[in-house]
Amino acid sequence: MNAGTGTIGHPGVRYGRAMTGIGGVLGGVRNATARSIFKLPRPVLSRLAGAPVVIDGKTLDVEMQLMLRLLRLEGPPAEALPIAKARKQVLSSARLAGGNHPVGAVTERTIDGPGGPIGLRFYTPRGLISGSPALVYIHGGSFMHGDLDSHDPICRILAEKAQVRVISVDYRRAPEWTFPAAVDDVWAAWTWVNAHAAGIGIDPTRIAVGGDSAGGNLSAGVALRAVRDGGPAPAFQLLLYPVTQFGQPTKSRETYAEGFFLTRVGMDLADESYLVGDEDLSDPRLSPLLNDPTGVAPAFVVTAGFDPLLDEGEAYAERMRDAGVPVEYHCEEGLVHAFGNMGGLGRSAPAAIGRIAAALQRGLS
Secondary structure, rough: OOOOOOOOOEOEEEEEOOOHHHHHHHOOOOOHHHHHOOOHHHHHHHHHHOOOOEEEOOOHHHHHHHHHHHHOOOOOOOOOOOHHHHHHHHHHHHHHHHOOOOOOOOEEEEEEEEEEEEEEEEEOOOOOOOOEEEEEEEEEEOOOOOOOOOOHHHHHHHHHHOOOOOEEEEEOOOOOOOOOHHHHHHHHHHHHHHOHHHHHHEEEEEEEEEOHHHHHHHHHHHHHHHHHHHHOOEEEEEOOOOOOOOOOOHHHHHOOOOOOOOOOHHHHHHHHOOOOOOOOOOOOOOHHHHHOOOOOOOOEEEEEEOOOOOOHHHHHHHHHHHOOOOOEEEEEEEEEHHHHHHHOOOOOHHHHHHHHHHHHHHHHO
16 A cells, blocks of 8 residues: 555644656656655754654655655545556656666566566666575555556665565556455566476575565565465565555554555555455455464565554564564654665655665575
């Protein structure tokens, strides 16, 4: 889930829009200018951002705060647009905020899937040798907005910084395809990569699964299914601000329901688009948090402090740890949902992505 809109309901602060609307940030100022603003000294950014936003003892990062303030100049958020226009807006957002990061090589291929061809994009970092570790990356986007292009920047960064081969999966999206289409495509891609690992230069014993938001949900589902069904098991899980449950209220979903990119409106639309209404919400393919994670792969779970999904991400890390799973958990306290898509702006989000890459490298070392 990467879309959201709203206003921050706190004294002296009233602004917001969608993460997916970031492409028009600064009311039409072009990419280079937007990026240059976020390179200004932090005291300058603080003056531009306004009074600090403090909730539950956490202070919103000044770059995030400035982004929210500037986004009030935006047009309609993604959830207010027809799906085709919303997806274009998401892609525009990614190109601005994600940046263009060099990587050794990028190639593509398609494989057979349960509902037709599945696109895979391979990122090979410079200097990587055959038989190296890999990450099968499952993009976020509310189960309906993201694609290979919207998450191209973070895949490039992770490949280079962690020195792993990254394989990004283009699964079927809602509302055209509802649950479990995405689940089935991701599992098909996961099993294909494992079956062909040696032939594509990957160490079959060091393949991780990971993703952000909705992709974190699908990644956790892969690890659970591998235990339940005896399929190829990940060596490691990389879960970035994951959706870990459906139909359950949390304090963070209420506290950050408006104004921090991902909002209640965006989450409700995602649920309505992805689910047809008669699913068992405790199904492990939907709600990892409501299931027993005993035996799943070691994991790195990262959350954002100003994110509706904060509580469920932390709770899933705790649930895995209680089940004996090696887990490293980290909260980027000042950041907002979808910071992984902001690797080309400012300092805070790129630094956080660097820490994620380091965790991935440790997990596959």
